[in-house]
Structure formats: structure tokens, C-alpha cells
Amino acid sequence: MAVTDAAVLTPGVGHIFTNTTLGAKWTLAQLNTYASAGTIPADWNDIGHTDLDTILAFQTDGGDTTTKGSWQNPSLKTVVTTQAVDSLVFNAEQILDDDVLTMYHGGGDNSTTAGEFAWPDVASAQERAFMLVMLDGTEPLGLAVPKASILRSDAPSFDPADFVKLPLKVTILQQSGMKRAYWINDALGSAAT
Numbered sequence: 565m566a567v568t569d570a571a572v573l574t575p576g577v578g579h580i581f582t583n584t585t586l587g588a589k590w591t592l593a594q595l596n597t598y599a600s601a602g603t604i605p606a607d608w609n610d611i612g613h614t615d616l617d618t619i620l621a622f623q624t625d626g627g628d629t630t631t632k633g634s635w636q637n638p639s640l641k642t643v644v645t646t647q648a649v650d651s652l653v654f655n656a657e658q659i660l661d662d663d664v665l666t667m668y669h670g671g672g673d674n675s676t677t678a679g680e681f682a683w684p685d686v687a688s689a690q691e692r693a694f695m696l697v698m699l700d701g702t703e704p705l706g707l708a709v710p711k712a713s714i715l716r717s718d719a720p721s722f723d724p725a726d727f728v729k730l731p732l733k734v735t736i737l738q739q740s741g742m743k744r745a746y747w748i749n750d751a752l753g754s755a756a757t
Contacts, residue, residue, distance in 0.1 A: 571751065573705050575698035578619060580654065581608040582667075582714070587739045588693040589708035595748050598697060599704035608695065611664060615655035615729055620696075623733075625649045650736045650744070652696075653717045655729035666690060667714045668730045689713035694734055706748035711739035 585607060590598075594605045604610065614620075627648030633640045656664045662674040662681060670687025674680075694709040717733035736744050 573698065573700045573703060575619065575700065575705070577699045578614070579697045580611045580614060581695040581697070582611060582663075583608050583693040583695070586691060586693055587710045587742060589710050589742075589746060590695050590697075590706055590748065592748055592750065595697065595704050595706045596750070599699060599702050609663060611656060611667075612658035612661060613727070614657060615727075618655060620652050620654040623651045623653060625651070651733050652736075653731060653733050655721070655731050657727040657729060659720075659728045659730060664730060664732075667692075667732055668716045668720075670715050687715065689715040689735070691737070704749065706746075708746040708748055709734070709736050709744070710742045711737040713737055 581604065588607065590605060590608075597603050598605075625648070626646040627644065628646045629642050630645050631639050631642050656668065658664050662672075665681050666672050666674070667690050669683050670689060671684035673682040673684070676682065691711060691713050694712040694714070696707040696709075698705045698707075713735045714732055716731060718731040721729040721731070738744055
């Protein structure tokens with residue numbers, strides 16, 4: 565690996581998108597078109613404003629390992645004993661948004677009475693395809709997750725000097741026939757080398 569100045573990226577601006585079609589993901593061409601022209605692929609919804617102070621945090625549950633050895637070599641091999649489950653957490657700030665409230669509350673009813681959003685009796689994680697786009701000027705980096713479950717990660721935050729924050733947790737799941745997640749950028753993959 566060489567020192568490559570062009571391989572670093574500052575995520576100056578970011579957008580988070582969801583799609584109710586599981587298995588959907590952006591292509592490299594769609595990511596580049598979004599970076600240059602702002603065109604969002606069909607059926608993808610921008611979840612809107614998110615917290616600038618704590619942009620997002622990656623988390624991992626599991627992924628435990630143990631080292632196995634033999635009489636001849638006491639540290640012969642590292643074995644993964646539990647697979648890692650990856651997630652990311654961010655604060656949505658568009659509380660006046662039915663879709664954000666649906667993801668936060670694990671369902672809900674926004675169609676029965678005008679001007680109301682009814683919490684569900686029983687919450688369930690909302691499964692969606694998920695796309696994170698980070699822009700360093702016009703240089704994009706995408707994180708595509710074909711299947712994710714989205715649900716609140718904590719209580720809402722109320723501060724009279726700040727926006728209301730709804731903490732959302734996006735857990736990366738496995739979509740049949742696909743990888744769990746994909747980093748997307750012109751410089752990545754074997755075709756880029």
C-alpha cells in the first residue's frame with residue numbers, strides 16, 4: 565500500500581437515504597450523478613436533516629474471537645466465535661416528518677386523522693435498504709446497505725437552544741444473494757487498480 569493523498573476524504577456534507585425495496589442499492593454511476601447534479605435515484609427518500617455535532621457513530625456487537633493453538637504452536641489461529649453485527653447510530657432532526665417518526669417509533673399511523681401521528685401499540689424495526697452518501701466537495705463516498713433494520717436507539721433529546729433529536733439505529737442485516745454492505749467510489753474495487 566502506498567501513501568496516496570487522493571485516498572483521504574473529509575465528509576463535509578452527508579445525506580442519508582432509505583428505500584422500502586429490500587436489496588436496492590445505488591450504483592457507482594448513480595452515486596457520481598448525485599455528487600455532480602444532485603439527482604436522487606428513483607424510489608429513494610432523503611431522511612432530511614441530521615445532527616451536525618454527532619454526525620454518526622458505527623457500533624459492533626459480537627465479533628468475539630479466541631486464539632487456538634496446538635502443542636507445537638500455542639497461537640496457531642484466531643477463530644471468530646460469534647459473528648459481528650454492525651450498526652450505525654445518528655440523530656434525525658426532522659421531527660415533523662411521518663417517515664422519520666415511523667422509523668423512530670417502529671411503525672405508526674399517519675393516515676387516519678389529519679394532523680396526527682399515532683404511535684404503534686407494538687413497535688417493530690422498519691426494514692429498508694439504506695444509503696449513506698458523504699461528499700468531500702464533489703468527491704462522493706457511498707455506503708450501501710441492501711437490508712437494514714431501523715428503530716430508535718435512545719430517548720429523544722429536547723433542548724430549547726437546539727433542534728429536537730430522534731436517535732435512530734440502523735442495524736446492517738444480510739439480504740439473500742448480496743453482501744451485507746458496500747463502500748462505493750471510483751477508486752475502489754479491482755477495476756480501479
